[in-house]
Amino acid sequence: MKKTSVSFRLGLVFGVIIFFTVAISYFYLGGQLRSLFYDDLKNQLYKKLKLNRQLLESRPVQWDDITVSDQWADDVGSALELRVTLISMNGAVIGDSYIAPERLPFVENHMQRPEVQQALVEGVGEDTRFSETVKEDMLYIAIVLGSQKPFAVLRFAKPLSQIRRLEAEIRRGVEGALFWSLFLSLIFGALTAVFLASPLRHIALAADKLVHGDYSTKLQVKRGDEIGQLARALNYISDEMKHMNQQEEWFKAVFSSIREAIIVTDSNGFVMLGNPAACRFFNLDCGQMIRTGAGRKVTDARLLDLFERIKVSDSPIAKEEITVMTDRGERVLQVSAMPVIKDNVSQGTVFVLNDITRLRNLERVRRDFVSSVSHELRTPLTSITGYTETLLEGAIHDPENAKHFLQIIHQESEQLTALINDVLDLSKIESGRINYKFRSVNLGDLVEKTLNLFSRAIEKKGIALHLHFPEDLPYVNADRDYLELVARNLVDNAIKYVPEDNGQIWIKAFVADDMVRVDVKDNGIGIPQKDLGRIFERFYRVDKARSRAIGGTGLGLSIVKHIILAHKGKVEVRSRLNLGSLFSFTVPIVRENRKTQSNT
Numbered sequence: 001m002k003k004t005s006v007s008f009r010l011g012l013v014f015g016v017i018i019f020f021t022v023a024i025s026y027f028y029l030g031g032q033l034r035s036l037f038y039d040d041l042k043n044q045l046y047k048k049l050k051l052n053r054q055l056l057e058s059r060p061v062q063w064d065d066i067t068v069s070d071q072w073a074d075d076v077g078s079a080l081e082l083r084v085t086l087i088s089m090n091g092a093v094i095g096d097s098y099i100a101p102e103r104l105p106f107v108e109n110h111m112q113r114p115e116v117q118q119a120l121v122e123g124v125g126e127d128t129r130f131s132e133t134v135k136e137d138m139l140y141i142a143i144v145l146g147s148q149k150p151f152a153v154l155r156f157a158k159p160l161s162q163i164r165r166l167e168a169e170i171r172r173g174v175e176g177a178l179f180w181s182l183f184l185s186l187i188f189g190a191l192t193a194v195f196l197a198s199p200l201r202h203i204a205l206a207a208d209k210l211v212h213g214d215y216s217t218k219l220q221v222k223r224g225d226e227i228g229q230l231a232r233a234l235n236y237i238s239d240e241m242k243h244m245n246q247q248e249e250w251f252k253a254v255f256s257s258i259r260e261a262i263i264v265t266d267s268n269g270f271v272m273l274g275n276p277a278a279c280r281f282f283n284l285d286c287g288q289m290i291r292t293g294a295g296r297k298v299t300d301a302r303l304l305d306l307f308e309r310i311k312v313s314d315s316p317i318a319k320e321e322i323t324v325m326t327d328r329g330e331r332v333l334q335v336s337a338m339p340v341i342k343d344n345v346s347q348g349t350v351f352v353l354n355d356i357t358r359l360r361n362l363e364r365v366r367r368d369f370v371s372s373v374s375h376e377l378r379t380p381l382t383s384i385t386g387y388t389e390t391l392l393e394g395a396i397h398d399p400e401n402a403k404h405f406l407q408i409i410h411q412e413s414e415q416l417t418a419l420i421n422d423v424l425d426l427s428k429i430e431s432g433r434i435n436y437k438f439r440s441v442n443l444g445d446l447v448e449k450t451l452n453l454f455s456r457a458i459e460k461k462g463i464a465l466h467l468h469f470p471e472d473l474p475y476v477n478a479d480r481d482y483l484e485l486v487a488r489n490l491v492d493n494a495i496k497y498v499p500e501d502n503g504q505i506w507i508k509a510f511v512a513d514d515m516v517r518v519d520v521k522d523n524g525i526g527i528p529q530k531d532l533g534r535i536f537e538r539f540y541r542v543d544k545a546r547s548r549a550i551g552g553t554g555l556g557l558s559i560v561k562h563i564i565l566a567h568k569g570k571v572e573v574r575s576r577l578n579l580g581s582l583f584s585f586t587v588p589i590v591r592e593n594r595k596t597q598s599n600t
Contacts, residue, residue: 038160041139042126045156048080049124049143052154059151063094066104070095083138083157087116089150115142116153128160136161199227203234210238213245261333261353267346281331281355321356332357380412434482436566440475440590441483443509443516450487454495462501468508476516476587482563483587489556490520490583497524497581515569515586527575535573536561560585 062068069086077084077097086095091111093104110116118125119142131138142155206217217238219231255262261278265271317337324331334354340347387405396402451458451465458465476483494505506521527535536557564571564585575581 038139041158041160042141045082045139045141045158046124046143048082049141049154049156052076053143053145056145056154057147059146063152066094067101070099070101070104073097080156085110085155085157087111087142087153087155089152091116094152110153110155113140113142115140115155118142119144119153120150131157199231203227203231206234206238210234210241261351261355263351263353264340264348265351266348272348278353281353330357331355332360380416383412384409434566436479436482438477438479438567441478441480442475443473443518443587444469446480446484447487447507447509447518450484450491453488454491457495458505461495461498461503463495463498463503463505466504466506466508468506468510470510473509474511474516475590477590478567478587483567486560486563486585487518489560490585493556493583494520494522494524494581498522499524511589512586514589516589517584517586519582519584521580521582523580526577526579526581527573528577532573532575536571 060068060072063072063086073084073086073095074097076082082097084095084097085093087110088094091109093099093107093110096104096107099107113127114129115125115127118127123144125140125142127140128137129140130136137160138157139160140155140157142153144150145152145154202219206219209217219235222228255275258275259277261281262275263271263278264273316339317335320335320337322333322335324333332355334356336352338350338352340350387409391402391405395405447467447469491505491507495503498505502523504523506519508519508521510517561571564587567587569586569588571583571585573581573583
């Protein structure tokens with residue numbers, strides 16, 4: 001953007017003011033003079049009309065001859081330098097100083113002329129219009145002749161060119177005055193601006209350096225007027241800003257290093273300041289708030305409640321836990337709030353928020369884990385203890401019952417072993433201590449091997465299998481043993497929860513972008529919608545009694561989830577109660593030019 005100097009703008013302001021003043025005067029005076037001359041001309045015509053009306057109290061006999069009446073009009077018009085028109089009471093023109101006698105019979109009837117109509121009604125009429133005869137604007141004034149009985153209308157007309165000539169002379173004079181006034185005002189404004197520009201230029205340069213962080217410039221103050229006061233004020237501001245800049249740097253360093261989220265609100269609840277932790281946590285543009293001073297309204301109901309409580313009581317709140325919804329989801333915060341009081345009036349609130357979501361989640365997971373493991377261990381141990389005591393009390397001598405009790409003890413022992421193995425596997429997977437051996441894996445062979453392991457269970461329940469594996473399905477980059485564990489868990493779950501005799505399982509694989517997706521679908525009991533979000537949690541069972549009866553530990557799906565995530569894939573579930581479930585997982589395709597099948 002091009003900058004304009006103070007001298008130019010000041011001179012321009014002076015010039016514009018004087019220009020518009022003269023212009024308004026020009027148009028105002030022009031209108032007044034035009035009106036004045038017009039009224040004077042109208043009065044003169046009216047006086048001459050009244051004089052001629054007095055001379056023509058009765059109709060002259062000679063006017064029966066149109067030549068005589070026209071001659072009278074010509075004589076009067078020549079003497080008064082006017083256009084004189086005689087109009088009979090029927091509107092016919094019987095005399096006109098501008099028209100030859102022989103043309104009068106062909107002149108248009110004048111009865112409908114505005115000034116004639118007005119004269120017939122009021123005695124005097126006037127009008128201003130363009131004349132087709134003389135081709136210019138004319139002023140018409142008409143008066144009725146005959147005091148006893150009107151016999152004609154006498155009309156005088158005067159061209160308005162005289163007024164225009166006078167108006168043009170005045171216009172030229174005013175235009176000249178306008179030009180010289182404008183010219184002189186610009187010169188005067190420029191000289192005034194040059195006189196003021198020198199000290200203002202130094203002040204402007206110092207202010208520009210001040211804006212860009214240079215506080216070294218000091219203005220030499222030698223005058224006591226307003227410019228001197230401005231220079232002294234600028235020197236003072238420079239010193240204060242230098243000191244404030246140092247304090248701001250210290251404040252930023254301390255403020256940014258605090259790990260807790262800190263939010264400062266004004267008295268209306270708008271967030272005006274936040275440290276980097278708060279900006280990341282609540283997705284705030286703190287830089288824009290600092291630059292523009294525009295805050296964002298606190299919207300969370302719990303924070304608003306704290307804000308209102310502090311505003312009413314003016315007392316701090318220490319370490320109160322609240323749950324808020326942020327861009328990162330639901331978070332548990334430990335909040336301390338302190339009001340900012342100035343002159344016994346609340347100016348705002350400082351919130352210190354410590355995110356303890358992870359700590360609370362870990363505590364919940366620990367509690368749930370201890371509770372779940374204790375429960376899972378207690379049930380089979382109780383059965384083993386009970387049946388062992390029964391055997392020791394004499395049931396061992398009953399071969400039929402002893403064998404049944406020993407089978408239950410063996411089954412419960414296997415359940416305990418499976419549970420402990422799953423817990424150990426999950427612990428290793430979650431701790432990241434597993435060294436995955438990624439290589440090219442043929443998913444078709446892997447699924448076929450998995451199904452062979454469950455062939456007896458499939459045949460026993462009469463399950464119909466539907467496999468859809470394309471022949472050109474690409475190899476995937478995976479740890480074969482752990483991917484086989486994923487397949488076993490999903491197939492085992494499908495077999496356990498499909499109905500007897502009419503159970504069906506669909507296993508399908510296809511390419512999705514740069515991944516291979518595997519779907520394991522069944523027509524089993526399904527999963528309620530409320531449980532879908534927690535189905536991959538440790539020890540979580542939809543139907544605990546049924547799951548324990550068929551031998552589930554509640555850890556299989558959690559193991560599946562962690563293995564697939566370690567393979568940079570994802571696992572998901574879709575299900576409807578009593579309509580079956582669909583478990584899907586994806587693993588990346590091998591990006592080698594030559595895919596080799598791993599050893600089976």
